[in-house]
Amino acid sequence: METINWSDLSFSYIPTDYNVRCYWRNGEWGELEVSSSEYIPMHMAATCLHYGQEAFEGLKAFKGKDGKIRIFRLDENAKRLQSSCDSILMQRLPVEKFKEAVIKAVKLNERFVPPYESGASLYIRPLLVGTGARVGVNPADEYLFLVFVTPVGPYFKTGFKPTDVCILREFDRAAPQGTGNVKVGGNYAASLRSGAIAHEKGYTAVLFLDSKEKKYLDECGPANFFLIKGNQYVTPASNSILPSITNKSLMQIAEDMGMEVVRRRIEVDELAHFEEAGECGTAAVISPVGKVDDIDTGKSYVFSKDGQPGKVCEQLYKTLRGIQYGDIEDKYGWVTVL
Ligand code: PLP
Numbered sequence: 001m002e003t004i005n006w007s008d009l010s011f012s013y014i015p016t017d018y019n020v021r022c023y024w025r026n027g028e029w030g031e032l033e034v035s036s037s038e039y040i041p042m043h044m045a046a047t048c049l050h051y052g053q054e055a056f057e058g059l060k061a062f063k064g065k066d067g068k069i070r071i072f073r074l075d076e077n078a079k080r081l082q083s084s085c086d087s088i089l090m091q092r093l094p095v096e097k098f099k100e101a102v103i104k105a106v107k108l109n110e111r112f113v114p115p116y117e118s119g120a121s122l123y124i125r126p127l128l129v130g131t132g133a134r135v136g137v138n139p140a141d142e143y144l145f146l147v148f149v150t151p152v153g154p155y156f157k158t159g160f161k162p163t164d165v166c167i168l169r170e171f172d173r174a175a176p177q178g179t180g181n182v183k184v185g186g187n188y189a190a191s192l193r194s195g196a197i198a199h200e201k202g203y204t205a206v207l208f209l210d211s212k213e214k215k216y217l218d219e220c221g222p223a224n225f226f227l228i229k230g231n232q233y234v235t236p237a238s239n240s241i242l243p244s245i246t247n248k249s250l251m252q253i254a255e256d257m258g259m260e261v262v263r264r265r266i267e268v269d270e271l272a273h274f275e276e277a278g279e280c281g282t283a284a285v286i287s288p289v290g291k292v293d294d295i296d297t298g299k300s301y302v303f304s305k306d307g308q309p310g311k312v313c314e315q316l317y318k319t320l321r322g323i324q325y326g327d328i329e330d331k332y333g334w335v336t337v338l
């Protein structure tokens with residue numbers, strides 16, 4: 001195997017040994033298949049290619065001090081994939097099949113799980129695509145579920161250091177009654193252009209507002225958003241954001257820290273009243289936000305003046321990572337130990 005510098009990994013694709021596949025054909029899911037090919041042979045009229053019949057997931061496996069591998073919140077990702085399937089009329093994958101495939105993919109690629117000391121992890125990417133041929137806009141009659149894995153470091157280069165995000169009011173990520181609350185590829189295609197503009201301007205991400213009124217906070221392109229004020233953990237309630245499993249976990253951790261957890265609509269101007277802000281997600285873990293610039297209004301909301309994360313973000317981060325790596329007791333059964 002080529003040498004991997006585990007401590008220096010970024011969030012990018014590194015080939016691993018195997019991926020796991022499963023096909024829906026003739027009205028049923030087949031057996032799990034193991035492949036060492038990085039390619040998918042596909043019909044040119046497959047619905048995923050034309051009509052975006054595609055959903056994916058993202059979860060991680062961690063190697064603990066004890067050498068054991070832990071997968072974080074496997075069940076939750078399995079269930080969320082089902083809701084994505086329902087949303088765009090794809091065949092649902094049974095939760096057990098999802099879990100079996102993920103565990104198999106991790107075990108087959110065990111040598112790619114980064115060592116504990118590196119602080120890196122194995123990113124797991126399940127995807128489910130319509131492969132049946134259609135020319136009219138209709139759901140496919142055949143589907144492929146696939147799981148690949150790749151070792152990763154931090155999503156944002158700076159790791160656990162504050163980065164700046166911006167509001168670009170001329171762009172929407174998802175419509176209010178659209179597919180913003182599920183993990184389908186189209187949402188990400190819709191965020192690419194604004195994301196590129198944000199990067200050009202020196203921001204790591206766009207903080208999207210609600211598409212209807214442009215008044216309330218939604219989420220960032222690849223992560224949910226939360227705010228801290230005194231003893232409160234506040235995160236947007238919205239129909240058009242992805243129900244983040246990391247955010248759900250952080251809400252529980254915050255509650256256990258004695259904080260009051262509030263999910264509500266948050267007006268943009270309220271940003272001025274908060275002390276800390278962060279993005280959260282499987283890839284982003286917690287990425288503290290240094291400031292939010294509202295490009296069109298010229299308003300700037302600062303959360304970190306010294307380039308350091310806030311105290312609450314730090315405590316949340318340490319607890320979450322502690323549970324994931326097996327250093328802190330997993331009292332809610334979030335972790336599947338292999
Ligand atoms: N929001 C979006 C748009 C995402 O792509 C992700 C990543 O999965 C998240 C939020 C965070 O979700 P989770 O914590 O389940 O990874």
Ligand code: COI
Pocket residue numbers: 057058059222223281282283284
């Ligand atoms: C994740 O955090 O798993 C994501 O899917 C975010 C991004 C890489 C799309």
